[in-house]
Amino acid sequence: MTVFSLHINSDASGPDPVQMSDSRPSSVIQEWVSSYPGQAHLTPVGPGQSSAQLAQMDVIPYSQSQGMMRGGGEDRLAEQMMGLSYLPYSASCLGNASNSVSSTHHQSHGGSQQDFSPFLLPTLKAPVTKRSISKDSAEYRLRRERNNIAVRKSRDKARRRILLTQQRALQLQEENQKLQLRIGQLTQELDTLKHILSQRHLQGAEDGAAGESSI
Amino acid sequence: MTVFSLHINSDASGPDPVQMSDSRPSSVIQEWVSSYPGQAHLTPVGPGQSSAQLAQMDVIPYSQSQGMMRGGGEDRLAEQMMGLSYLPYSASCLGNASNSVSSTHHQSHGGSQQDFSPFLLPTLKAPVTKRSISKDSAEYRLRRERNNIAVRKSRDKARRRILLTQQRALQLQEENQKLQLRIGQLTQELDTLKHILSQRHLQGAEDGAAGESSI
DNA sequence: TCGAATTGCGCAATCG
DNA sequence: GCGATTGCGCAATTCG
Numbered sequence A, B: 001m002t003v004f005s006l007h008i009n010s011d012a013s014g015p016d017p018v019q020m021s022d023s024r025p026s027s028v029i030q031e032w033v034s035s036y037p038g039q040a041h042l043t044p045v046g047p048g049q050s051s052a053q054l055a056q057m058d059v060i061p062y063s064q065s066q067g068m069m070r071g072g073g074e075d076r077l078a079e080q081m082m083g084l085s086y087l088p089y090s091a092s093c094l095g096n097a098s099n100s101v102s103s104t105h106h107q108s109h110g111g112s113q114q115d116f117s118p119f120l121l122p123t124l125k126a127p128v129t130k131r132s133i134s135k136d137s138a139e140y141r142l143r144r145e146r147n148n149i150a151v152r153k154s155r156d157k158a159r160r161r162i163l164l165t166q167q168r169a170l171q172l173q174e175e176n177q178k179l180q181l182r183i184g185q186l187t188q189e190l191d192t193l194k195h196i197l198s199q200r201h202l203q204g205a206e207d208g209a210a211g212e213s214s215i
Numbered sequence C: 001t002c003g004a005a006t007t008g009c010g011c012a013a014t015c016g
Numbered sequence D: 001g002c003g004a005t006t007g008c009g010c011a012a013t014t015c016g
Helices: A027-034 A062-066 A077-081 A138-214 B027-034 B062-066 B077-081 B138-213
Strands: none
Touching: A138 B138
16 A cells, blocks of 8 residues: 655746847747747738737647646646645545556556556446557557657747747847837937927017017 | 658738737736746836836746756757757667666556666666665655645746746737837827928028028 | 647656 | 756647
8 A cells, every 4th residue: 555645735935228220020039920830920010110020829829728637637627727736636536547558567667646546436437448558569659659759849849939938028028128218219309309399489479579560 | 660740830810909008017027027036127117107127037947948957868968959859769768767666566547657677778777776765655655745746836837937928928019019109109290390390490591591681 | 530739747856 | 855847758638
């Protein structure tokens, strides 16, 4: 046997100013966009200056934003929804379907998840009994190996995607700073011109008044 | 052998543009910043309008941006550096240390990684031999369970972090659009004023010339 | 229906 | 020593 003591420990545990002119296609974003096979929009901002490509998509995969789950985790849905995922499993709702794989389990170091499978769930125990696939069969190994490769590939992709998103965020942030600065400059310039113009206007009014009085 | 068919589907489709015109403290970013324990800079943009908090950090964890690796993966470093990670392992460099755990491996559905462990690596075989920890020992299970909880917690955290980064990128993107628009407006207004001013200037020059000639 | 792609999970090695 | 990370393989599911 084995003892399971479930603990519930919840310890808390540059460059220069601006000067604009920079309006390239934004290398990082290019990659970022291409990293999303789903959709991909490189909508030109409009007539004026182009800039951070508006890629209207994100927060896509992850199976509808963390909705259901499938593998081992059984019914922690409610928890997932909330903020307290982790924490020991209920220790009672471990489906552990173990699709009737005959298996001579000649494993050596790999996992050995939980275990108590022969017990629990007297109901719907071996309802499906998918083709009992021997874990020794060459086919099984072939499938496993292929899946392992796919998994590595998928995770690699995910990592790159995450990295790109981070870089993109950083880039957008920088661009934002520049734009803010630019706005500041324009605003100031505008204020100056408005002031000048108001002065001229007053001047013109005085001149006009003088002219009228001289008639 | 296994065949790798890499698909490159890049269809498109996208939501609608944007509109709005706000410039709040950016709720998402607030969270995003707090999700990075490392540093956290909420540098106020300056005198003018505040906006996207400049959080100078990102692309941090992930062990120095995918540097070394530790667990099972042996020496696929070169590959990691390049773009072709996945692909079947050399099938020969599988350390499979299997820390001399006695274990009666009473697993049932859990993993059973690879297997061929007794073979390979005649060198540095049992150099360390850490305290042979029985996989049955209560202590072992205790450690495992605690680690499992930590793992779930950590992954949950990572997921939230990723989500926040995505939302942050999206938000920055929207803000960028608005700023671009604002710049367009200011620029146009400025052009108008400049034009008016140049007209006045000409007018003034003519008046001046007329005045002189009348003397 | 099948194979690749995702994703949650537990394990083990490390890191901090 | 202990929790936090992270790569890995497994199995269940989803996707195309």
